[in-house]
Amino acid sequence: MAAMNFGFGINRPRVIDLDRNNLRKSDEILREMPELQTCIGCGACTALCTAGNLTSFNFRRVHTLVRRGEYEGAYEEMNKCMLCGKCRLACPRGINTRGVVMLIKRKLGDF
Amino acid sequence: MRFYAPFCLPFLIGVAVMFSLIVWKYVVWFAELPRADKKRVLYGIPTPRTLAAVWEVIRECLLHRRIFRVNPLLGYMHMSLAFGWFLLIVVGWTETVAYLGLHWVPLQGHVFFRYFAPPLMLRDKPFFDFTMDLLLLFVLSGVALAWLKRFWSRAMGMRRTTRHVPGDRIALSALWFIFPARLFAESITCGIYGMGGFLTGGLGALMASAFGRSTLVVFEQGAWWFYSIALGVFFVALPFSRYMHIFTEIPLIFLRRYGVRPHEKESSGDQFQIQACSRCGICIDPCQLQSVLGIDNVQSVYFLRDRRYGMLTRDVAQNCLMCGRCQVKCPVGIDLNTLRLNSRDTMRNTPDERRYEYFAGLDRSEGAGKVGYFAGCMTLLTPRTLSAMERIFAAAGEEVWWADRNGGVCCGRPLKLSGETDSARRMMEYNTQLFRRHGIRTLVTSCPICLKVFREEYRLDGIRVVHHSQYILEMIEQGRLRLGRGMATYTYHDPCELGRGSGIYEEPRRVIEAVGALLEPAHTREEALCCGSSVANTVISDADQVRIAESVAGELAATGADAIVTACPLCKKALVRGTSSVEVCDLSEIVAKNLR
Numbered sequence: 001m002a003a004m005n006f007g008f009g010i011n012r013p014r015v016i017d018l019d020r021n022n023l024r025k026s027d028e029i030l031r032e033m034p035e036l037q038t039c040i041g042c043g044a045c046t047a048l049c050t051a052g053n054l055t056s057f058n059f060r061r062v063h064t065l066v067r068r069g070e071y072e073g074a075y076e077e078m079n080k081c082m083l084c085g086k087c088r089l090a091c092p093r094g095i096n097t098r099g100v101v102m103l104i105k106r107k108l109g110d111f
Numbered sequence: 112m113r114f115y116a117p118f119c120l121p122f123l124i125g126v127a128v129m130f131s132l133i134v135w136k137y138v139v140w141f142a143e144l145p146r147a148d149k150k151r152v153l154y155g156i157p158t159p160r161t162l163a164a165v166w167e168v169i170r171e172c173l174l175h176r177r178i179f180r181v182n183p184l185l186g187y188m189h190m191s192l193a194f195g196w197f198l199l200i201v202v203g204w205t206e207t208v209a210y211l212g213l214h215w216v217p218l219q220g221h222v223f224f225r226y227f228a229p230p231l232m233l234r235d236k237p238f239f240d241f242t243m244d245l246l247l248l249f250v251l252s253g254v255a256l257a258w259l260k261r262f263w264s265r266a267m268g269m270r271r272t273t274r275h276v277p278g279d280r281i282a283l284s285a286l287w288f289i290f291p292a293r294l295f296a297e298s299i300t301c302g303i304y305g306m307g308g309f310l311t312g313g314l315g316a317l318m319a320s321a322f323g324r325s326t327l328v329v330f331e332q333g334a335w336w337f338y339s340i341a342l343g344v345f346f347v348a349l350p351f352s353r354y355m356h357i358f359t360e361i362p363l364i365f366l367r368r369y370g371v372r373p374h375e376k377e378s379s380g381d382q383f384q385i386q387a388c389s390r391c392g393i394c395i396d397p398c399q400l401q402s403v404l405g406i407d408n409v410q411s412v413y414f415l416r417d418r419r420y421g422m423l424t425r426d427v428a429q430n431c432l433m434c435g436r437c438q439v440k441c442p443v444g445i446d447l448n449t450l451r452l453n454s455r456d457t458m459r460n461t462p463d464e465r466r467y468e469y470f471a472g473l474d475r476s477e478g479a480g481k482v483g484y485f486a487g488c489m490t491l492l493t494p495r496t497l498s499a500m501e502r503i504f505a506a507a508g509e510e511v512w513w514a515d516r517n518g519g520v521c522c523g524r525p526l527k528l529s530g531e532t533d534s535a536r537r538m539m540e541y542n543t544q545l546f547r548r549h550g551i552r553t554l555v556t557s558c559p560i561c562l563k564v565f566r567e568e569y570r571l572d573g574i575r576v577v578h579h580s581q582y583i584l585e586m587i588e589q590g591r592l593r594l595g596r597g598m599a600t601y602t603y604h605d606p607c608e609l610g611r612g613s614g615i616y617e618e619p620r621r622v623i624e625a626v627g628a629l630l631e632p633a634h635t636r637e638e639a640l641c642c643g644s645s646v647a648n649t650v651i652s653d654a655d656q657v658r659i660a661e662s663v664a665g666e667l668a669a670t671g672a673d674a675i676v677t678a679c680p681l682c683k684k685a686l687v688r689g690t691s692s693v694e695v696c697d698l699s700e701i702v703a704k705n706l707r
Contacts, residue, residue: 035652050488053518055469079466082521082538083529084488085646089684094653102459102529102649109461 021069038093045087051080075108114220118336125346132350143379148371155369164368177442191253199246206239225297229304240308273392282348288341296334356389363387373449388415394437411437411447428454430650434641435611455530462533470541475517480510483551487558489680499703507591524564525646555582559609559679580619593707599627602672605639606679619678626705630670644685660689668693
């Protein structure tokens with residue numbers, strides 16, 4: 001029987017191994033911006049994101065992965081942000097999201 | 112005639128060091144200016160702008176008119192020191208000419224004339240004795256005020272005064288001692304020889320009768336040495352301290368008149384601005400980060416100081432609302448916001464050609480009118496403003512091209528404000544092409560942040576850019592919008608980017624008066640407060656933003672108005688969080704509500 005196409009699929013299995021990931025950058029980021037730990041992952045920032053509206057850029061996903069030490073591609077992904085600041089106004093925890101974007105880029109990028 | 116005594120040495124060395132350093136600095140800065148700026152100066156010299164600059168130098172560097180306008184007592188203090196000292200030099204020069212005719216007299220002969228005069232057996236000239244003493248008294252009154260300001264700034268109408276670096280303290284102390292030392296040195300010589308005007312002569316006679324002339328003779332050399340050392344120390348410290356502003360404001364005024372201003376990128380011309388800062392500290396009091404949050408190391412005076420001495424940190428550069436309240440008060444007229452922006456550019460700009468590749472082929476606009484409406488990110492987050500604008504356009508019978516109602520690219524100003532100027536340029540190019548492709552003639556935006564960048568950075572020749580307050584007023588005046596005037600009272604919050612940033616104060620007020628009564632808050636127009644949520648600041652926390660919003664909304668609510676009206680979606684969002692008692696709405700909402 002041919003596979004049915006429901007328009008969505010199952011995520012490829014993957015493992016985030018916190019013992020093997022290098023959490024040094026992640027720790028530095030959380031030390032400079034401890035309020036990031038209060039994130040409840042509601043996704044308001046991502047829902048109304050100007051860049052997210054035009055691309056697959058997902059701020060919640062990127063900062064969550066970075067906190068877990070998954071840095072690959074995070075800088076390039078974060079660079080899609082236009083820094084317009086809507087997410088900061090929407091965040092129910094009052095996280096300085098623009099500061100987070102700049103901090104992650106500073107820690108993971110080449111500057 | 113000999114005009115030399117060993118005590119002149121500290122003074123002479125000081126003068127030589129100071130002038131060679133200053134000339135060297137100016138030559139280097141000018142040589143490193145971009146070619147276009149050099150051209151502006153060269154073409155500007157033979158125009159009336161030179162005369163205007165000379166007049167401004169007299170007004171500002173000597174008389175200090177702008178400080179007088181901000182604070183009369185501070186104005187008097189600066190004028191007595193600058194203009195008084197200048198007159199002492201000019202009248203002193205005339206005095207030596209009057210005594211000796213047009214002979215060449217070395218510099219120290221003019222400066223220490225009172226010391227050299229008696230042995231030359233010169234006749235008394237009571238006019239000069241009196242004038243020089245009067246001028247000295249004028250300067251001393253300024254010095255007394257300066258002492259008072261340092262120890263009790265509130266007496267001078269300043270809540271806070273600048274905290275200084277050690278170099279400034281050395282120069283400041285030397286400056287404080289110059290004129291009292293001059294008074295004593297001249298008085299002692301006058302006391303010995305029984306001459307001088309009402310001040311030096313009087314004090315000299317008093318000391319002569321109290322201590323005897325022979326005692327004064329003993330102290331005479333010491334007093335003149337002290338005066339000379341004070342002058343020497345001040346002159347050597349001057350090029351390294353804030354007193355560099357005394358001379359640097361002069362080339363700054365000329366450069367500004369010729370159209371040389373700071374750019375998006377740092378250049379050597381910025382040094383003329385940075386070193387023209389007198390660190391008077393007038394920018395500290397208007398800063399809401401200081402008055403509301405108690406942050407006292409980021410204000411423009413500290414930013415310029417840190418940048419000048421190469422100790423600028425990211426936090427200081429980034430922690431600013433860029434509301435421009437300090438800039439309108441700055442007595443030197445320094446482009447504080449532009450300088451901060453180009454510092455941010457130096458710290459953060461990392462061009463990435465690929466980061467906005469996703470703009471290619473993007474166009475979600477709709478409609479076909481010649482009038483374009485750019486909501487901007489913040490308006491999309493305040494849908495009541497957007498729907499009010501839809502109703503207003505419909506009522507005015509306008510066919511509208513909607514640039515970003517279904518999502519669009521940011522105007523680029525937030526990114527520019529955070530220093531990534533090259534990437535911001537890519538957004539600006541995208542939006543410019545979008546506007547051109549759809550052939551609009553007028554671009555309306557309800558976001559002052561977008562308005563400012565459209566006007567200043569975009570090249571939109573042939574497209575008129577207006578804020579929605581201006582557009583609504585035009586529609587009312589043309590009779591295309593008919594509004595009913597209710598009994599409601601409104602107070603208006605001037606958004607920074609619209610008021611100080613774009614000079615639009617009148618239009619929103621006239622629109623409000625078309626629908627109700629307008630009550631002005633305590634701080635208004637150029638003095639208006641910032642809502643605290645400025646996109647320019649990425650350092651202060653959410654709680655800090657709310658505290659600023661509360662203080663601002665409190666002041667607005669104190670007018671007793673039924674609603675707080677603003678003309679910026681970001682200000683609206685911010686102020687809503689600062690008050691629970693009064694309704695906060697956008698200008699377009701009250702217009703849409705009162706449409707007939």
